[in-house]
Amino acid sequence: MKLLNNLxxxxxxxxxxxIQIRRHLHQYPEISFQEKETFKYIMGFYKELDCEPKLIGKGFGIIVDIEGGKSGKTLALRADFDALAIFEDNDLSFKSVNPGVMHACGHDAHTAYLMVLARELVKIKQELPGRVRIVHQPAEEVSPGGAKSMIKAGALDGVDNMIGVHVMTTIKTGVIAYHNKETQTGRSNFTITIKGNGGHASMPQLSNDAIVAASYFVTELQTVISRRIDPFDMGTVTIGSFDGAGSFNAIQDKVVLKGDVRMMKETTRKVIRDQVKQIAKGVGVTFGVEVIVDYDDNYPVLFNSENLTHFVVDSLKDQNISEVNNIVDLGPQNPSEDFSYYGQVVPSTFFYIGAQPEDGGNYPHHSPLFKMNEKSILIAAKAVATVTINYLFFNKKM
Structure with missing residues (x-):
């Protein structure tokens, strides 16, 4: 198709x-719900174009509607733009200048490709049927996430389908990956506060040791997955923080635990939640301590629409993008993603762009040493452009 080839x-x-946009964003990162300057930068880019960027939702969400010259369906394209509270440990000319904040997941690349793609779509909008809604989303990394408030404020009003992509340093550059149906885990987090009675280490009979009670809770928690979840269902429970710091000769009166839960079925979410609360209650009775449970059920399981995913894959295979050498089913993925909220409202799909550096090194996401192959940015732009044009001109009911 000539229009697509020109694009x-x-x-x-x-x-x-x-690449330069990505590097600017990388150098000036901002954490979730605090992306004020990033918001200004993105808005400034669109204000120079023939479109009207709009603030939407709580925080700094942006939508831009690109109205085609003919009637048709509406496809939304989403990119996130928040960074993480991580000290960057890379020697780069565009290394983060904000101490303790880093784009360690590739959201800077997502934003860069979508900004330029959106501009090029604006240039040809009169030739397009339907509408493309650009969604620049803040706060993907931190619950409750930026997607929920944007949806509530109308970001998906009138939208038929939505797609998103994520660069992945664990996938070779030149590879595009996908999966159908349940694709990324749902997530919950919890904080358990255990209150006992402190005292002198030489007189434990006069105290009620919160550390002992908390240790018992952590040990019992290991039975949730091994004895309460179907072995064919995926689930994890992790205690990521055990805060009972004190001195060597004092019995602690309080311990605070922080935990992470992942699952691939929403039914599994309930089983784990109920078990965590039941074990906490049992520890309280057994040790005579007060146990306070703050349980946050947040990101849903990310479900990719079967029809839309097939359409995306077929479009990419048919186009034969020169920089893409393989398109593979990657299988379900462990991390969680608040793109999942969009899929609860409209049929959506989320796929992956290989971004492994050329040296083949391991630079994992959410690491101070995170690095990505910037060639993946153009691949992301071309992949989403291909799907967008094919969707507007040729799609059937998804």
């Missing part, structure tokens, strides 16, 4: 601009 050619010409 892909334009994106190739602007690859360096996408």
């Amino acid at each position: 892909l050619t334009s994106l190739t010409q602007y690859e360096n601009e996408m």
Whole structure:
């Protein structure tokens, strides 16, 4: 299709601009719900174009509607733009200048590709049927996430389908990956506060040791997955923080635990939640301590629409993008993603762009040493452009 081929050619010409945008965002990262300057930067970009960017939701969400010259369906494209509370440990010319904040997950790349793609779509909007809604989302990393408030404020009003992508350093550059149906885990977090009675280490009979009670809770928690979850169902429970710091000769009166839960079925979520609360209650009775449970059920299981995913894969295979050498089913993925909220409202799909650095090194997401292959930015732009044009012109009911 000539229109699509011209669009892909334009994106190739602007690859360096996408990289420069990514590097600017990488150098000036902001954590979830505090992305004020990033918001200004993105808005400034769109105000120079023939479109009207709008603030939406709580925080700094942005939507931009690109109205086609003909009637048709509406496809939403989403990119997140928050960073993480991590000290960067890379020697880069565009290393983060904000201490303790880093783009360690690739959201800077997502934003860069979508900004330039959106501009190129604005240039040809009169030739397009339907509408493309650009969704720049803040706060993907931290519950309750940015998607929920944007949806509540109307970000998906009138939208038929939605797609999103994520760069992945664990996948070779040039590979696009996907999966159907349940694709990324749902997530819950909890804080358990255990209150006993402190005292002198030489007289434990006069105290009620919160550390002992908390240790028992952690040990019992290991039975939730092994004895309460079907072995064919995926689930994890992790205690990531055990805060009972004190001195060597004092019995602690309070311990605070922080835990993480992942699951691939929403039914599993309930089983784990009920078991955590039941064990906490039992520890309280057994040790005579007060146990306070703060349980946060947040990101749902990310479910990819079967029809839309097939359409995306077929579109990419048919186009044969020069920078893409393979398209594979990656299988279900362990991390959670608040793109899942969109899929609860409209049929959506989320796929992955390989971004492994050329040296083949291991630079994992959420690591101070995170690095990505910037060639993946153009691949992301071309992949989403291909799906978008095919969707607007050729899609059937999803």
